Amino acid sequence: MFASHLFLGWRGSFRASALDLKKPRVLAGAALLVALNLVLNQFTIPVSPYLEIGFDFLTSAATGFLYGPVVAATSGAVTDLLGYLLRPNGPWFPGFTLSAILLGLLYGLAYYRKPVRVGRIVVVKLIVTVVFNLLLTPLWLSVMYGQAFVLLSGLRLVKNILKFPVDVALLWLVLHSLERVRAVYKQ
Numbered sequence: 001m002f003a004s005h006l007f008l009g010w011r012g013s014f015r016a017s018a019l020d021l022k023k024p025r026v027l028a029g030a031a032l033l034v035a036l037n038l039v040l041n042q043f044t045i046p047v048s049p050y051l052e053i054g055f056d057f058l059t060s061a062a063t064g065f066l067y068g069p070v071v072a073a074t075s076g077a078v079t080d081l082l083g084y085l086l087r088p089n090g091p092w093f094p095g096f097t098l099s100a101i102l103l104g105l106l107y108g109l110a111y112y113r114k115p116v117r118v119g120r121i122v123v124v125k126l127i128v129t130v131v132f133n134l135l136l137t138p139l140w141l142s143v144m145y146g147q148a149f150v151l152l153s154g155l156r157l158v159k160n161i162l163k164f165p166v167d168v169a170l171l172w173l174v175l176h177s178l179e180r181v182r183a184v185y186k187q
Helices: 010-020 024-042 057-086 094-111 118-145 154-186
Strands: 045-048 051-053
Touching (some): 010 057, 024 057, 057 094, 118 154
C-alpha cells in the first residue's frame, strides 16, 4: 500500500518540473548541484576495478527533491557526460547515461513536493539498490567488457548490503535539512 502512494501526483510533478526548467533560479540551483555532484564523484573509494563507493547520489536525490523529475533527469544526463569528461573510467557507455536519467526521474517522482519520510527513503533506496546497483550496472559492465552477466557478484552484494543503512541515514539527513531550509525560504 505504501509503495502505491510513493508516486502519487506524478503528472503534476512532471508538469511543474518542466515549467521550472525554464526558470533561471532553478537552472542555477541545478547547475550548482551538478557541480557538487562532479566534485563528490572525484572522491570515491575504489573496492575493485569495477566497484567503488561514492556519495554523489546525494546531490541527485537533492536535485529531485528540490526541482522534480524533469530537472533531475536532465541534470543526471549532464552530470554523467561531464563526469566522464572529468574522470573517464573506461570507455563512455550510453547505458550509464540512461541510468543517470532514470535515477533523476525516480528521485524526482518520489521526493518532489512530498514530505520527507524514512519509509519513502527506504523504499526508494531499495529500488535504487536492486534495479540500478544490482541489475543495471552489472548489465552495463557485462555489455561493455564482454564478460558474462553476473547478477549478484559477492563483492557488489556485500557492498550494497553494508552501505544501505548508511545511504538511508545520509539521504534522510540531506533531505530533512533541505526540507527545513525550504520551509524557512517559503516564509
